[in-house]
Amino acid sequence: MLRAFNVSGNCPVEIPARELGEPQLRAAAWIDLQEPTEAERRAIDALYPASLPDADEVDEIEASARYFVDDQGIHVHSSFLYQTEGRHETATVAFTLREGQLLTLRDVDLADFRLYRMRTRRRQVEAGSAVAIMASLFDQKVENLADTLEDLHLESQIISHLVLEDVAASMENAIDQLARLEDSCGKVRLCVLDTQRSISFLIRHIRHHPGEVEALREVMRDLDTLMAHTNFLFEKVNFLMDAALGFINIEQNQIIKIFSIAAVVFLPPTLVASIYGMNFNLMPELEWPMGYPLALGIMVLSGLAPYWYFKRKGWLK
Numbered sequence: 001m002l003r004a005f006n007v008s009g010n011c012p013v014e015i016p017a018r019e020l021g022e023p024q025l026r027a028a029a030w031i032d033l034q035e036p037t038e039a040e041r042r043a044i045d046a047l048y049p050a051s052l053p054d055a056d057e058v059d060e061i062e063a064s065a066r067y068f069v070d071d072q073g074i075h076v077h078s079s080f081l082y083q084t085e086g087r088h089e090t091a092t093v094a095f096t097l098r099e100g101q102l103l104t105l106r107d108v109d110l111a112d113f114r115l116y117r118m119r120t121r122r123r124q125v126e127a128g129s130a131v132a133i134m135a136s137l138f139d140q141k142v143e144n145l146a147d148t149l150e151d152l153h154l155e156s157q158i159i160s161h162l163v164l165e166d167v168a169a170s171m172e173n174a175i176d177q178l179a180r181l182e183d184s185c186g187k188v189r190l191c192v193l194d195t196q197r198s199i200s201f202l203i204r205h206i207r208h209h210p211g212e213v214e215a216l217r218e219v220m221r222d223l224d225t226l227m228a229h230t231n232f233l234f235e236k237v238n239f240l241m242d243a244a245l246g247f248i249n250i251e252q253n254q255i256i257k258i259f260s261i262a263a264v265v266f267l268p269p270t271l272v273a274s275i276y277g278m279n280f281n282l283m284p285e286l287e288w289p290m291g292y293p294l295a296l297g298i299m300v301l302s303g304l305a306p307y308w309y310f311k312r313k314g315w316l317k
Helices: 022-027 038-047 111-121 130-164 171-205 210-276 291-313
Strands: 002-008 011-014 030-034 067-070 073-084 087-098 101-106
Touching: 002 022, 002 038, 011 111, 022 038, 030 038, 067 171, 073 111, 073 130, 073 171, 087 130, 087 171, 101 130, 111 130, 130 171, 130 210, 171 210, 210 291
Parallel strands: 030 101
Antiparallel strands: 002 011, 002 030, 067 073, 073 087, 087 101
């Protein structure tokens, strides 16, 4: 899907799809390609040769492939967060900032871009140039990351109550929830780190736009706050994971303790039964009328003695 935006009254305005043509695309301040078709890629490549990266280039992780400058302009490949089937995932958006024009390429319908388009329709975005549009997109991204962190913090509080206060809670279920929470926190942290690098690179190359530079510096300060909050969430998740595993170990130790005590309690009666179960001819007790009741009594007493001792020591609690 191909979308294009002009700037009107210091706000991006989407050009209707039926009016899109070569003149409109050349004059657009922002061209956004979401899962473009071959025809749409060819149309943009014809207007701006070598401006759109290949799919393999977008997903490369080395810094030299994600942030660079060439004859086509400034290139930034930045990771964005999105949700699918209840899980957080990341997708890379390729930004190409040319003289007076911004190109974006992505393979996923991202919530940040949907919200940004909605805000442009309501004229809630102040961006009078391609550079300003790119800066406001990163600002929108950071707002979404902050909202996600707030949701994850609330989720961590629910799991904390489950692990530390709910005596009937299943620790296995809590560990599953913590694993998902840790995965989400990791993806948020990845996006925060990537955004810090992206904005730092961008600031160095748009010094002739002081207003946008200052706006991006403000976004960087917000990112520092988000990073501190992300680190706090990681520490909390690790603490809750250790606590849940500790409770599981305590429960398992309790079961093992019961079996150990049972083994010790039944060991003396087993010894007595083994002695009187030996098949020797010369065993005086064989001829005693009270031999059988005596053996049973010894077995009962030998079993009750360790039970009484463990009870006195408080080991059966």
